[in-house]
Amino acid sequence: MAEPLKVGLIGTGSISRMHLPGYQLAPDEVRLTAVCDIREAAAREFAAEAGVEAVFSDAEQLLEQSDVDAVDICTIHDQHAPLAIAAARAGKHVLLEKPMAVSLDECREILEATEEAGVTFMVAQQLRHVPSYVALRRRIQAGELGRIWSARCDTFLSAALEDGRQPIAPRSGWWGFDGKRGGGGVITMLSVHHLDLLRYLVGEVARVDARSWTGHPSFTNDAEDRAAATLEFENGAVGQLTASFSSRAPWSFQLLLLGEQGSAWTPPPADGSPLMAHRAPAVIASAAQEDERGFRGAQSFEPLETESLGLPTDDPYINEIQHFARCCEDGGEPISSGRDNIETMKIVFGIYESARSGAPVELAGL
Ligand SMILES: NC(=O)c1ccc[n+]([C@@H]2O[C@H](COP(=O)([O-])OP(=O)(O)OC[C@H]3O[C@@H](n4cnc5c(N)ncnc54)[C@H](O)[C@@H]3O)[C@@H](O)[C@H]2O)c1
The missing domain is CATH 3.30.360.10 (Dihydrodipicolinate Reductase; domain 2)
Structure with a gap:
């Protein structure tokens, strides 16, 4: 059996709770292995709920030090582009909450970085x-x-x-x-x-x-x-x-x-x-x-x-995470890929x- 997709979740605020069941349904396929929030106490609380040991308050450290194949970015909007670009450059697949970024220039920068790195990039449009x-x-x-x-x-x-x-x-x-x-x-x-x-x-x-x-x-x-x-x-x-x-x-x-x-x-x-x-x-x-x-x-x-x-x-949140994991596994294009979502x-x-x-x-x- 293939290894599960290991995901680091960045931003443990309100929407992260809706994503969590998506990592608990089929941990042999996709599971959380690290979490990060600039509010360390929030990250620790979420990690305890999720049963995750690796906790970070700096996303750069998560990218450098944790064993993750992908990140799930659930932060405030002006952090989307810098975090998605850093993750792509670290070779991680990226699931990014909506909206993709705070300007079209930033959207294009994310697209360029993820395509250059050859990683899967999907915007979380759960509808x-x-x-x-x-x-x-x-x-x-x-x-x-x-x-x-x-x-x-x-x-x-x-x-x-x-x-x-x-x-x-x-x-x-x-x-x-x-x-x-x-x-x-x-x-x-x-x-x-x-x-x-x-x-x-x-x-x-x-x-x-x-x-x-x-x-x-x-x-x-x-x-x-x-x-x-x-x-x-x-x-x-x-x-x-x-x-x-x-x-x-x-x-x-x-x-x-x-x-x-x-x-x-x-x-x-x-x-x-x-x-x-x-x-x-x-x-x-x-x-x-x-x-x-x-x-x-x-x-x-x-x-x-x-x-x-x-x-x-x-x-829909579980379904979107399963879809993302499948695309990371088989290289398929996500239904809300960066190229699609820029439209x-x-x-x-x-x-x-x-x-x-x-x-x-x-x-x-x-
Ligand atoms: N799909 C949906 O239905 C839905 C619903 C609500 C929110 N959202 C989206 O989810 C994202 C987060 O929204 P929310 O309501 O959870 O916000 P929130 O304020 O509850 O949580 C955001 C978290 O990100 C953390 N954070 C900010 N910058 C960070 C950084 N650089 N590194 C690590 N952590 C950082 C904050 O400390 C906070 O805990 C937004 O993009 C929002 O639009 C989607």
Whole structure:
């Protein structure tokens, strides 16, 4: 049996807890062997939970001294590029949390470093590993929705409101509200998931026209707390995206795709739970279902069948780590490789450029 992929996790904050089960499911295939956080106590606490002995407070030391084949970078955004580049130069495969980096130049530097080193590089876009989205993509590719002409995507999280009842604590002074450390605001933090999902389901975006607002006092260095964008896809579909960190609304994510033969919807989660928003199942209504089910087939949304997909689990974070490990093992290209993900990042930075200039931006020029 091949040796398991040994991974060093860098950044033991909130998302690292969601990654941990991915290293515990099949330790003969992929396991954590080192952890690092600049907050040493946090690294130690996480290591104890994960049953890992090698603990570091400096990523350079982890790269030099620990026995790892790969790193999983779960740090704040302005640390993504320096850490990914250092890891690639040390010959380690790289799994990097979204967004890839805080500028397109940095994204390109990571790409260059990982390609030069010949290591596997994947950006953690876990929505591509949600079973119902995998199923939906297959059914879109099989033509069930027909030509998609409209794609709507909305995300609201009132994280900036100081009401103390949010499932995600309001965080005045949080790095995610600081444009310098976060590389932006709600678009880099939340919408990057949905822009990537729209590419996965609908196709490439040619141009964007966007507006953004920095009105909430907790937001600094031009981080936007709200944004709205129109996306023109290469295939003629038109997308509309809204996002807010400061609206008086429960955590909510919804997606609506309209095609000539059917539609797909991810309804907002009834309980406003952030976890559900990241695992929210899509449902479908289509002419094909109408043939199969009679009148109700196209008159009611139905869950997508996911059993036959052969995914390791229902948990997108576990599935993404398994996918990464498999690509490291067999040299395959990850589904959200650096080359793929830079196209998502062009939409992100296209939105920012358009919001700054007030004019549409052609992504080919970025
Ligand atoms: N995929 C998702 O659903 C999802 C959800 C939340 C966050 N994220 C992403 O995960 C990443 C981390 O977010 P978070 O919410 O866990 O943040 P967090 O603030 O909870 O944790 C970040 C951790 O990184 C550590 N850190 C910062 N710089 C470091 C460095 N140079 N070396 C080692 N450790 C360092 C911090 O001390 C902190 O413990 C971000 O990229 C974020 O966008 C993804």
